[in-house]
Amino acid sequence: MEQVFQAFLLLLLYQSLLVSAQSFYRDFSSLQSLTESWQNKPPSWVGSDPCGRGWEGIECTNSRVTSILLASMNLVGKLSSDIQLLSELDTLDLSYNKGLTGTIPQEIGNLRKLKTLLLVGCSFSGSIPASIGSLQQLDFLALNYNQFSGNIPPTVGNLTNIIWLDLSDNQLEGPIPISKAGVLGLEKLLTAKHFHLGNNRLSGGIPAQLFSSNMSLIHVLLNNNQLNGSIPNTIGRVNSLQAVRFDGNQFSGSVPSTISNLRNLGDLYLSNNKLNGSLPDLTGMNLLAYVDLSNNTFDSSVIPSWASNLSLMTTLMLENTNLQGQIPVSLFNQPSLESVVLKGNQLNGTLDIGNANSNRLQLIDLENNTITDFTQKNMNYKVSVVLVRNRICLEAEASTKRYCQEPTSSSLYSTQPNNCSPLPCSSGQISSPNCQCSYPYTGTLFSRVISFSDLGNASYYKELEQSLVTAFQSQNLPVDSVSLSNPFRNPSTDYLQLSLKVFPSSSDRFNRTGVSNIAFVISSQLLNFPNFFLPYFFIGDVYGFDAAYGSKKSSHTGLIVGVVVAVVILLVLVLLAVIYAVRQRKRVKRSAELNPFVNWELNKNSGKAPQLKGARWFSLEDLKKYTNNFSEDNTVGSGGYGKVYRAVLPTGEQVAIKRAAKESMQGSGEFKTEIELLSRVHHKNLVSLAGFCFDKGEQMLVYEYIPNGTLMDSLSGKSEIKMDWMRRLKVAQGAARGLTYLHELADPPIIHRDIKSSNILLDERLNAKVADFGLSKLLVDTERGHVTTQVKGTMGYLDPEYYMTQQLTEKSDVYSFGVLMLELVTARRPIEKGKYIVREVQNVMDTSKELFNLHSIIDPFINKVTPPHGLEKFVALAMRCVREYAAQRPSMAEVVKEIENIMELAGLNPTSESDPTTEEIDVEARGGKLRHPYDHQEGFSYSGPFPSTKVEPQ
Structure with missing residues (x-):
């Protein structure tokens, strides 16, 4: 009897192992099939055991594939329908692989255990499949920064566990889906905290039923779409809201009064719409940090009292909102205020900024109003006050006043070394803030809601850096330090962009697992970022994994032999180089007059000689002969660039020779650009280049002669x-x-x-x-x-x-x-x-x-x-x-x-x-003598301010 029982147990164990083996083999076959069309798969993907042989980017549980993390791997190909065979998969991250194209297969809906789907910053296109609504366990969906088109599938409303919904920065169109005819809509996503749908082509209105008091939303971003109609008053029921972006649409009507119920709101963007009626009353919304109501058609009014009573407000934007009357001095004395932009209104009287010099205020922009005077309590005020195109700036000598000059702004920032001296690093390596040479993982951080406007304030970035390092290290990632640089506000999206570099610890380079884990931690919002940078997203760069490491197994003998051989080869090469240099010098000397590009090549700052298609080189002596030694009688124009001479070539062709004055000569790079471009473009509506002269310190261009001027x-x-x-x-x-x-x-x-x-x-x-x-x-x-x-x-x-x-x-x-x-x-x-x-x-x-x-x-x-x-x-x-x-x-x-x-x-x-x-x-x-078409009366470079040119669509 005991033997029978043992045999039974062995049979059960055998069947269990058989089932496990079959499941394991199915996952292996699925991965093989899934990646058949992929280029640049990790080189560790060898053998038939993705769970037991250290396949980078693959995580398993009980010999089943449960996670694929392959962000920033430079993958090229398509997402195969065989993805459905990974039945235990709960996390899929293929972000930042621009080479991944095509559509998302309908079969993705069969991954019933999937909880996290990250396809950020790829090149997927086509419609989002309706089957995505079958992923009942999904709580994080990020498809942003692709090329998806078509409507948002109403089946998204079935994702009742979703917390993060990000479909922004695509080409989605049509209405916001709402429940009807037995199909769930977005209003059913009661656990969702994030609706990120900005920078698409969504149209129609916002249905009133989209918002309810049962929702958990903290961020609703619908900016830069084609939405119209009025803003529903039901938005005031979502008391959890912290950021609302409805800017860049075609909303009309009044701002609903219920918006003042949003007492947790920190950022309100309603600019660039067609809103009218009274300015909204934001009294009591004491957590507001950023308010932008610009470029709407509100009724004429004075600056509202709430604008002077929001102690946490950093930025107030009321450009082109029909404001009039005197500006209260109390507006500028709020402790957190950084920028006040009231351009394009009818504000008048005397500007008094009070004690604004003692707080954080950086900018008061009142361009294009009717201010007549400016009371300066402190002649050394640090605030940038802009009164261009106000009456005060029409007075005599007003142009010398700082406040009557166009503003310039600078938001330069770059992480500084941590009390050490940066090292000189080899090609491709960068010295980290801790002064270690390594190959960082790089990318761009984007903040979708900017809660501050002083982009030059280093304290913001230092706090962000510390948060990043702490978060990476708390996740046991091999990160030594991070650096941030180039803060930049993109005017088309109104996002804040920052270049991010993440430096490795214990090595000079990340492996694939390190990069994919870092990318995943950033994109899945596992970092505890400061509130002023939320919500954010990240676009990672492709990382160079192939480093030339020396073999650790090489013997000392091999090393010695290698060094000896290298020294011998080096000596031979040096000897050959000396012989070549001597011969080359003689050759250059002999051919200097025969080769028109020798003079170009010998100029150390000129780079390679231009690649010409049809244009010819003229010597200085040739052009002297054709112009009678640049006679004044042949001058047909002059300007800041120099003089232009008319000449006739031996072929009978009339040309205009533009000779650069010494003080206005272009750099050889710009001169070369003009030569190369003009020599390779041929069209009846483009001026033809006959040739050029780069000889004995002269820069001259020889054009076809155009007789009728400019x-x-x-x-x-x-x-x-x-x-x-x-x-x-x-x-x-x-x-x-x-x-x-x-x-x-x-x-x-x-x-x-x-x-x-x-x-x-x-x-x-x-x-x-x-x-x-x-x-x-x-x-x-x-x-x-x-x-x-x-x-x-x-x-x-x-x-x-x-x-x-x-x-x-x-x-x-x-x-x-x-x-x-x-x-x-x-x-x-x-x-x-x-x-x-x-x-x-x-x-x-x-x-x-x-x-x-x-x-x-x-x-x-x-x-x-x-x-x-x-x-x-x-x-x-x-x-x-x-x-x-x-x-x-x-x-x-x-x-x-x-x-x-x-x-x-x-x-x-x-x-x-x-x-x-x-x-x-x-x-x-x-008998007329025109100023010649090749003159340059204006200078090239311009770095001053630019007037607003916003034009409503016709």
């Missing part, structure tokens, strides 16, 4: 060319076509960066040609869609978003072109007598009236020949081009298409090569 000459009356409406349309079309070529047909795309009327030249038939590529940039990183670069351009044409972010895009050229279009209509300079053309058009423009009520500023000559048919559409298009945010501007291809439609409306054939009504103009026959 567009600025014609509009200002400096030339004898009078441009009617038809000719202006043709000029706009030509310049737009040239820019479109640069943006869409050049490879890689080119951003001009200095579009203005003095850089648009007119040939013998008044066809427009875009000139001057000295500031141009190649858009080589098409994934990001921008180039981060120092702000350069010409004041009045400069894109305000580029100015604020230093992120240059094609839309920066579109903004400048919009200003150029307004210049064509008005014949006014962009900034003339202190007035900015964009703002002037905005102030008088009335779309309900003839010619948009622009009679007072339209160039009178436009009407002298033919009626300006299509002018209203032309101005409307220009105002779209100068919208404040780049995403709202059209592309240059769209601009060309719309201009051509306007031309047809005006009776012109947009496909015609030349305007038959335009006579060829011979400047010399008229």
Whole structure:
């Protein structure tokens, strides 16, 4: 009997092991199938035991795969439907792998034990599958920063255990799902603390039933969507709310009075909507730190009393809210206040800032009001007071006053060493705050709700650094220290961005497990961040895991042999290098006069010689001969850059030679940029480069000769060319076509960066040609869609978003072109007598009236020949081009298409090569002498402030 019992036990054990083996093998097969299409899998994934052989990123329980953590692994591929076979999986984190594309398979709904799903910062697209509502155990869902489109599936309402719902920064559209016809909606998510749905394309209104007193929400972020209607008064029932972002939508009506019930609210963003009625009464909301009600159409009122009685408030933003009357001095004496922005109102009288100098106040921005006096209790006040475009700044010598100058801001911060001296590190390594050379894990931290405005206050970042280190070490992660740098407020999202570096301990490099665990801890919100930085998210960079480590098993003998061999090889190489150097010096000397690029290569700061396509090199002696030793008789123009000479080459070709003055020569990098760009672009609406001279300290460009000067000459009356409406349309079309070529047909795309009327030249038939590529940039990183670069351009044409972010895009050229279009209509300079053309058009423009009520500023000559048919559409298009945010501007291809439609409306054939009504103009026959098109009257660089250019959609 005992033997039978033992046999029975052995049979049960065998069956148990068999079942376990089958389950284990199924998980292995699932992982193999799941990752068949993946590139860059961890090299430790070898063998057939993901649970027993140390597969990095894989965690198991009882020989079953329960967790996959593979953030920042540079994975490339798709998420296979075989993910469903991992039936015990409770955590999946594939974040920060931009190479992961395609859709999320419907089969993901079969992972019934999944609790955490993190797919942040990948490239997933398509619709979010409805099956995601089957994940009943899910409490953390983060799909932000992808390319998801379509509607939010109503089945998300089935996730009744969810705490964190983040679908922001995608392309989701349609309404906010609410329960109906037996389908649950978001109002059923009573355990949720976070609704993050910002930066999508959601439309419709906010249903009143979305909010109830049974909810646990602390953050509701619906910013930068297309939502409309009124804000429901039911929002006042969610007493747990700490942050509300409804900014950047199309909400209208009054702010509900119930909002004052939100006594735990710290941050209220309602800006950039169409709200009206009275300013909301925020009395008693004593935890408010950040209030932004700007750019709405509230009824005229004085500054409300609650604005002076919120002791924790750091930032008050009431720009363009119809405020009037005197500013109470009590407003500036609150202990936590850092910024007060009251631009664009009708505030008047005397400004008295009281004792503001003794607290944390950094900025009082009252630009564009009617302040007449400023009482300065302390002549050395540290507060930045901005009274530009107030009456007080119209007085004589007002421009010398600090408060009458455009403000400059700086938010520079970088973690400093901890009482040690940074070490010189090898290539790729960085010295940590504890002065150890290592390879940090890097990425960007984003704060979605900024509770402060003094971005230069180091105390905020130091507290954040300490929180990060403490949190990492409490999670037993191999982190020595962290550093933060480059705080930056992105104007398009209104997020605060910070560069983060996490440095390893006990080694100079993280392994894959270390990186994936750090990324997971950050993204799953396990860090105890300070409240002023919440809610946050993180986008990690790809980490370089492949270090060249020496073999620890190498024998001493092998080491000695290796050193001896290396020394012998080194001596041979040195000898060869000496022989080569001697021969090369002789070769350079012999070929200096034969090779046009030797002079370029010998200049240590010039870099490699330019790569030319069609342009030729001219020697200084050649150009002296062609210009009669740069005779004054051949001078056709001059400016800040230098002089321009007309010349005829031996081939009979007429050229214009632009010779840089010594004091204005570009760096060789910019000079090389202009040469390379002009030599590789060929379009009838772009000025052609015939060649260049870089010889004996000279910088000269040789262009095709353009006889009729610049567009600025014609509009200002400096030339004898009078441009009617038809000719202006043709000029706009030509310049737009040239820019479109640069943006869409050049490879890689080119951003001009200095579009203005003095850089648009007119040939013998008044066809427009875009000139001057000295500031141009190649858009080589098409994934990001921008180039981060120092702000350069010409004041009045400069894109305000580029100015604020230093992120240059094609839309920066579109903004400048919009200003150029307004210049064509008005014949006014962009900034003339202190007035900015964009703002002037905005102030008088009335779309309900003839010619948009622009009679007072339209160039009178436009009407002298033919009626300006299509002018209203032309101005409307220009105002779209100068919208404040780049995403709202059209592309240059769209601009060309719309201009051509306007031309047809005006009776012109947009496909015609030349305007038959335009006579060829011979400047010399008229006896006129134009300022030459290659002149530079304005300087390049501009780093001053920029006027607001917000334009409502047409």
